[in-house]
Amino acid sequence: MKDFRLTDWLPTTKKEMELRGWDYVDVILFSGDAYVDHPSFGAAVIGRVLEAEGYRVAIVPQPDWHGDFRDFKKLGRPRLWFGVAPGCMDSMVNKYTANRRLRSEDAYSPDGRHDLRPEYPTIVYSQILKRLYPDVPVILGGIEASLRRLTHYDYWQERFRPSILCDSGADMIIYGMGEKAVVEISNHLQMAIEDGNAHLDYAEDGTARVGLKAFRDVITHGHCVPQTVSIYNKEDIPGGIVADDLILHAHETCLKDMKAQAENFRHIEEESNKYHAQRIIQPIGGRYVVVNPPYPPMTQDEIDHSFDLPYTRLPHPKYKGKRIPAYEMIKFSVNLHRGCFGGCAFCTISAHQGKFIVNRSKESILKEVRQITEMPDFKGNLSDLGGPSANMYGMKGKNLKACERCKRPSCIHPEICPNLNTDHTALLDIYHAVDALPGIKRSYIGSGVRYDLLLHDAKDARINQVNAEYTRELITRHVSGRLKVAPEHTSDRVLELMRKPSFRQFGEFKDIFDRINRESGLRQQIIPYFISSHPGCTEEDMAELAVLTKRMDFQLEQVQDFTPTPMTVSTEAWATGYHPYTLEPVYSAKSPREKLAQRMFFFWYKPEEQQKIKAELRRIGRTDLADKLFDRTRPMEWNKKGNAHYDLEGRRHRPEDRSGHSRRTFSKGENREQASADRACSKSAERERFLQNPRREAGDGRNRAMRRRNSGKS
Numbered sequence: 001m002k003d004f005r006l007t008d009w010l011p012t013t014k015k016e017m018e019l020r021g022w023d024y025v026d027v028i029l030f031s032g033d034a035y036v037d038h039p040s041f042g043a044a045v046i047g048r049v050l051e052a053e054g055y056r057v058a059i060v061p062q063p064d065w066h067g068d069f070r071d072f073k074k075l076g077r078p079r080l081w082f083g084v085a086p087g088c089m090d091s092m093v094n095k096y097t098a099n100r101r102l103r104s105e106d107a108y109s110p111d112g113r114h115d116l117r118p119e120y121p122t123i124v125y126s127q128i129l130k131r132l133y134p135d136v137p138v139i140l141g142g143i144e145a146s147l148r149r150l151t152h153y154d155y156w157q158e159r160f161r162p163s164i165l166c167d168s169g170a171d172m173i174i175y176g177m178g179e180k181a182v183v184e185i186s187n188h189l190q191m192a193i194e195d196g197n198a199h200l201d202y203a204e205d206g207t208a209r210v211g212l213k214a215f216r217d218v219i220t221h222g223h224c225v226p227q228t229v230s231i232y233n234k235e236d237i238p239g240g241i242v243a244d245d246l247i248l249h250a251h252e253t254c255l256k257d258m259k260a261q262a263e264n265f266r267h268i269e270e271e272s273n274k275y276h277a278q279r280i281i282q283p284i285g286g287r288y289v290v291v292n293p294p295y296p297p298m299t300q301d302e303i304d305h306s307f308d309l310p311y312t313r314l315p316h317p318k319y320k321g322k323r324i325p326a327y328e329m330i331k332f333s334v335n336l337h338r339g340c341f342g343g344c345a346f347c348t349i350s351a352h353q354g355k356f357i358v359n360r361s362k363e364s365i366l367k368e369v370r371q372i373t374e375m376p377d378f379k380g381n382l383s384d385l386g387g388p389s390a391n392m393y394g395m396k397g398k399n400l401k402a403c404e405r406c407k408r409p410s411c412i413h414p415e416i417c418p419n420l421n422t423d424h425t426a427l428l429d430i431y432h433a434v435d436a437l438p439g440i441k442r443s444y445i446g447s448g449v450r451y452d453l454l455l456h457d458a459k460d461a462r463i464n465q466v467n468a469e470y471t472r473e474l475i476t477r478h479v480s481g482r483l484k485v486a487p488e489h490t491s492d493r494v495l496e497l498m499r500k501p502s503f504r505q506f507g508e509f510k511d512i513f514d515r516i517n518r519e520s521g522l523r524q525q526i527i528p529y530f531i532s533s534h535p536g537c538t539e540e541d542m543a544e545l546a547v548l549t550k551r552m553d554f555q556l557e558q559v560q561d562f563t564p565t566p567m568t569v570s571t572e573a574w575a576t577g578y579h580p581y582t583l584e585p586v587y588s589a590k591s592p593r594e595k596l597a598q599r600m601f602f603f604w605y606k607p608e609e610q611q612k613i614k615a616e617l618r619r620i621g622r623t624d625l626a627d628k629l630f631d632r633t634r635p636m637e638w639n640k641k642g643n644a645h646y647d648l649e650g651r652r653h654r655p656e657d658r659s660g661h662s663r664r665t666f667s668k669g670e671n672r673e674q675a676s677a678d679r680a681c682s683k684s685a686e687r688e689r690f691l692q693n694p695r696r697e698a699g700d701g702r703n704r705a706m707r708r709r710n711s712g713k714s
């Protein structure tokens with residue numbers, strides 16, 4: 001591995017600036033996260049992108065916001081602007097659980113320490129900077145500012161808040177992935193300095209610097225930089241308000257009228273996911289928050305450029321001997337693409353990265369993998385070749401003109417768009433190329449896999465064949481014993497609100513997973529993720545979830561209570577009580593009691609939960625479900641004897657009548673391990689049979705096609 005010097009990181013102190021021979025910097029970034037010089041950490045990316053354009057950038061990670069603010073003063077004022085990068089996660093999500101309890105650690109801080117950043121660093125850091133340097137422009141980036149760009153619900157304050165520009169006093173937000181905007185802003189300011197035609201400020205040595213007036217003249221009122229948000233008086237809005245602008249309900253209206261807030265959100269989401277978006281304007285207190293449309297999706301050259309910058313891929317040396325949990329998690333993983341077209345209602349990815357997939361080139365990915373193989377503690381296993389969704393790499397519409405006109409927030413919900421090319425060929429090619437590199441023993445897929453894409457019956461038989469190959473290869477070569485997937489619920493009504501596929505599809509995928517494992521002599525688990533208290537979800541839905549997952553022999557561990565994070569459809573439905581698209585009322589569990597009453601159903605198998613669950617089922621008049629969960633004489637018999645099971649309505653099935661499966665007998669001489677593996681497979685087969693209920697067998701040609709495709713093909 002290359003021997004790094006201190007100057008291989010962006011400077012974090014005056015001394016490190018001097019080591020580089022700098023007596024000033026152009027941009028200073030204040031980061032809520034520890035400084036890890038890696039393409040997965042936002043402040044590092046912005047710093048490296050600006051550095052590549054010739055700017056001098058320093059990073060002050062986790063400045064002390066108490067006392068005399070010396071961390072905010074130690075580098076002086078920058079020549080162009082201050083950046084506030086609060087962190088890779090919203091600070092409140094990072095700090096608290098859905099029940100507002102303190103998390104065990106801060107994943108982005110050394111040794112997981114909680115005391116190295118304030119709550120809402122976007123606001124705290126900006127206010128300090130504005131107090132110390134009122135004349136220097138402050139630009140916000142990162143997910144905390146990005147998703148709070150307009151009126152939003154703050155779950156931790158339990159109220160609607162205006163654009164974070166109002167609370168922070170900052171001058172501008174860059175939302176989404178900020179590489180292009182920071183370069184464009186810096187270039188305009190640099191040009192203004194060179195031309196000498198802006199109102200400049202001068203240091204004692206005569207160096208010209210940008211002050212707030214120049215920033216406003218050149219950027220806020222001059223160039224309408226895409227993907228930025230600013231506040232204006234009406235007469236100052238660039239170009240004035242025009243017919244093509246999308247005017248939202250005012251912030252004050254949203255505080256009084258929940259339907260208005262819900263309605264606003266539909267427009268915000270649609271514009272976030274459009275190729276050619278409109279400018280959005282929201283009145284607040286006699287002024288106007290103006291959101292310029294985003295840049296078009298990056299080209300492959302642009303995203304490669306961002307990932308190929310000279311990151312050390314390591315935490316700054318100041319953290320020597322300390323553990324940064326998030327870094328430990330990603331240090332042997334590679335991100336293949338940005339964007340997600342899933343449109344899950346509770347997820348913020350598309351609001352931040354957009355729905356169009358931007359793929360890195362194979363060369364760029366392989367270059368990064370080679371770098372990882374040279375790391376001293378790398379043992380040959382890549383923990384993840386992934387992205388926001390593991391298997392969207394290389395996917396896009398067949399007719400791009402149609403995509404440019406499209407307003408759908410999801411390309412795969414409620415049905416997979418006929419224009420979407422679901423071909424996994426490019427992704428398989430990446431897997432093969434990575435696995436062929438010297439030093440790679442195995443590459444795993446740790447990101448969530450969209451199984452609805454794998455089950456999709458495309459019109460093109462070649463694509464179906466490739467996708468079946470991908471499924472088999474994923475399961476046999478890229479699962480480290482446990483494959484994470486996210487059905488999220490069992491109720492199709494709740495899943496519809498979540499914009500997730502029917503639970504039936506999870507069953508189909510699990511059939512395939514179990515069969516391929518059995519055929520390959522593997523003993524791997526599928527780990528489903530579920531959410532309780534999502535808008536629309538009732539205790540009865542949770543009780544049925546418990547019964548169905550028990551029948552599938554799951555004892556759930558990857559579960560979470562819904563957290564209403566800013567700027568998602570689910571949060572708006574939860575907070576306003578109306579679905580943003582239909583404006584119909586939506587029930588949500590809100591009080592701690594209601595939320596706990598839903599959550600406990602995940603843990604039906606814990607003795608301490610059983611009395612509470614029975615009492616709750618009595619209260620909602622569903623004691624029949626208590627029988628299904630706790631009556632040992634009925635539903636679980638089939639697991640042990642393989643002879644019968646009951647569906648939710650209590651109908652008894654004889655699975656072997658339908659599947660023709662005969663139980664395997666062990667030949668003499670099979671060792672204990674084989675016997676045990678086979679017992680596991682036999683158990684899986686029973687579960688598979690449970691899933692093949694008559695309705696699915698008879699009614700769904702697509703399922704039959706999928707089973708045909710996956711039967712005996714390997």
Ligand code: SF4
Binds near residue numbers: 397402408410412
């Ligand atoms: S046309 Fe189809 S593939 Fe293209 S963006 Fe819209 S939903 Fe996605």
